[in-house]
Amino acid sequence: MARSVLERDDVIPLVAEVFRELGYEGASLNEITERTGIGKGSLYHFFPGGKEQMAAEILDHVDKWFVEHVFEPLERGEPCDGIANMWQSVDSYFGSGRRICLIGAFALDETRDRFAARIRTYFARWIEALRGALTRTGVEASVAGQLAEEIVGGIQGALVLTRGLGDGSIFSRSLERLARGLTPLLEVGDTGQVTRSLRFDDQRSVARRGAYDR
Amino acid sequence: MARSVLERDDVIPLVAEVFRELGYEGASLNEITERTGIGKGSLYHFFPGGKEQMAAEILDHVDKWFVEHVFEPLERGEPCDGIANMWQSVDSYFGSGRRICLIGAFALDETRDRFAARIRTYFARWIEALRGALTRTGVEASVAGQLAEEIVGGIQGALVLTRGLGDGSIFSRSLERLARGLTPLLEVGDTGQVTRSLRFDDQRSVARRGAYDR
DNA sequence: GTCTATAGAGTGATAGAC
């Protein structure tokens, strides 16, 4: 009967998509088994803690993706590269607004208390990583913290508006606007010339779309 | 048994608070009756269409509040007054970030399809009303539309971050930042002096807090 | 008495746990 041998890493992205589409309460086990083709037995084999464990591991998986593809590049690398990478990775990850942020949705949901620590860690590290990168580009410390908060919040708000208005153009437009707002602060060069652009739309043509698993 | 006679206008704000706290799926009929003290008989008397009708009327009620207290002042009145009023009403309504936007939360939820038209109308009218007010202050048409989108999205994002980080200071700080970003565009006067401030924090001392029912 | 509003036990369906 064991037609295909599943691994944990195969299961999590599939189940994650059901939670993302239906929310925590809306994602019933029957829906999960129907949409993923994974039986209840398999689910409880991988997640003995049940639905709550599924959601917790999914949040961890999302967080891990952002640590690797967004937060660490901001924290470790050349800050302008890290920021340019962020615009690209975020647009790619959220499918230009077609996918919502599972962690943002959980933050507004009744489930927020159950997963509060994970949700807090995600947003706190994102803002802190961006604040650090901005500071390293030479942005004044007090401004960098505000900008980081504005950008991370702006991305979350853009996802709400994109979904609320059913208009996919809003997300990319918002990313471009947020990136454009940053550009003047990061321009360098004695002649006043822009030596490096952080504009989101400059990066788009070379976008590797779909280069993420969830 | 008919201990107290309820009216529709008493019921909706009570039930709305349960939906706001628990989400559509999370707000079970039992939770609603327990938290509000309203029996199922009464609920189905007021809302023969059941839970879906409850949510629909609640969304309409929220929308109506915003039309009256935010959208119409933006549309009809002196635009700077309308915008100043918006900062104040929004901060007051969302309890400085303690309450979430029910319509924003529904936009991210699985319920979004069921209430898509209501959700779209709310955000579209807000953005359009703000765009119009900005245009009337003299902001260039192309800029006004972008600004309106940025501000409404920024407010929604600030609510996500406030909830996600459990930090109530984020919301007021975000409103102040959004208002501050607007100020330079709206300043007038031959001498370059600011003749009218739209900064949010200038309005706060005279705030009528809690001057809303939900 | 008539009518409306109400409380809450009872319904079948379906949830998550195992």
Add this chain to the structure above:
DNA sequence: GTCTATCACTCTATAGAC
């Protein structure tokens, strides 16, 4: 698949306004 709890919802009995 089986189990029990809980779901949205129905329905009966009746309290109070007239």
